[in-house]
Amino acid sequence: MQRRNFLKGAAALLGTVPIQSALSAQPAPASQENATPDTSAHMLSSSRGLAPIIATPDRIIEMNVCTRPFRLQGPRIQDERIGRKNVVHNYGHGGSGWSLSWGTGRMAVQLAAAHGRRELAVIGCGAIGLTTALVAQEAGYRVTIYAKERPPYVSSHRATGSFTPDSRIVSAQHAPAFASQWEQMARYSFRRFQSYLGVDSHPIEWRDMYSLSDRPPGSPRTPEHHHRPPRTTTVPSAQ
Numbered sequence: 001m002q003r004r005n006f007l008k009g010a011a012a013l014l015g016t017v018p019i020q021s022a023l024s025a026q027p028a029p030a031s032q033e034n035a036t037p038d039t040s041a042h043m044l045s046s047s048r049g050l051a052p053i054i055a056t057p058d059r060i061i062e063m064n065v066c067t068r069p070f071r072l073q074g075p076r077i078q079d080e081r082i083g084r085k086n087v088v089h090n091y092g093h094g095g096s097g098w099s100l101s102w103g104t105g106r107m108a109v110q111l112a113a114a115h116g117r118r119e120l121a122v123i124g125c126g127a128i129g130l131t132t133a134l135v136a137q138e139a140g141y142r143v144t145i146y147a148k149e150r151p152p153y154v155s156s157h158r159a160t161g162s163f164t165p166d167s168r169i170v171s172a173q174h175a176p177a178f179a180s181q182w183e184q185m186a187r188y189s190f191r192r193f194q195s196y197l198g199v200d201s202h203p204i205e206w207r208d209m210y211s212l213s214d215r216p217p218g219s220p221r222t223p224e225h226h227h228r229p230p231r232t233t234t235v236p237s238a239q
């Protein structure tokens, strides 16, 4: 498990005693269903060879705050004439920027292709800028990147980097209109990411992910779980 993920989990644990891990989609054994939450979490940990999580506020070593800017109607991927330049906007990917990067880059490059130029300036070199630049290069463009900051000083560098293409990407109201574009982006990105599996230095890999949940493992979501009020937690301020 990534340390950063563990810390997220630890933060979610604060102030709550009966936490169970949603470690498996398998139905829980009968004995486990009746176990107290603490006991079943421990049983799951032991049966899967996972060390029980010891989460207490004094174990938090760092807290980072980032934003995931997104637009209600979905990311802006749009061609616009500004002065003498053709500008293709490609921003607002919320919590899905890494996941959709290749696909959204490809869409932006397709829009740029309508202008028949072979030089392209990409502004920004986070996940979106870099993948867009690569897709453009592959399509035969001469690409120059202009950026205020380079990695590691970009938001993308702070992200989890999981494939989460539907995280904070569009409002429910606008989702139907965005669905087809989203699917194209997600499918293309997924294919590209898969092509990096097994490459030296492992830029992409399959990982087991674990979530903390109050529901017993395998139990269906209830309306109560969907609309649970946010849990308030108290964490010590950094000294």
Ligand SMILES: Cc1cc2nc3c(=O)[nH]c(=O)nc-3n(C[C@H](O)[C@H](O)[C@H](O)COP(=O)(O)OP(=O)(O)OC[C@H]3O[C@@H](n4cnc5c(N)ncnc54)[C@H](O)[C@@H]3O)c2cc1C
Residues within 6 Å of the ligand: 066, 067, 068, 091, 092, 093, 094, 095, 096, 097, 098, 099, 100, 123, 124, 125, 126, 127, 128, 129, 130, 146, 147, 148, 149, 150, 151, 154, 155, 156, 157, 158, 159, 160, 161, 162, 163, 164, 165
């Ligand atoms: C904590 C966290 C976890 C996340 N986890 C995931 C995840 O697991 N999976 C996922 O898919 N997404 C995740 N995201 C979302 C994802 O990280 C973003 O959607 C993505 O990083 C956006 O990439 P970007 O290239 O648009 O932005 P950035 O990485 O912010 O890059 C912007 C670039 O533009 C440059 N720039 C800005 N202003 C100017 C200017 N005026 N002139 C020139 N250059 C400029 C910057 O210097 C930088 O180079 C997460 C986000 C956060 C905050």
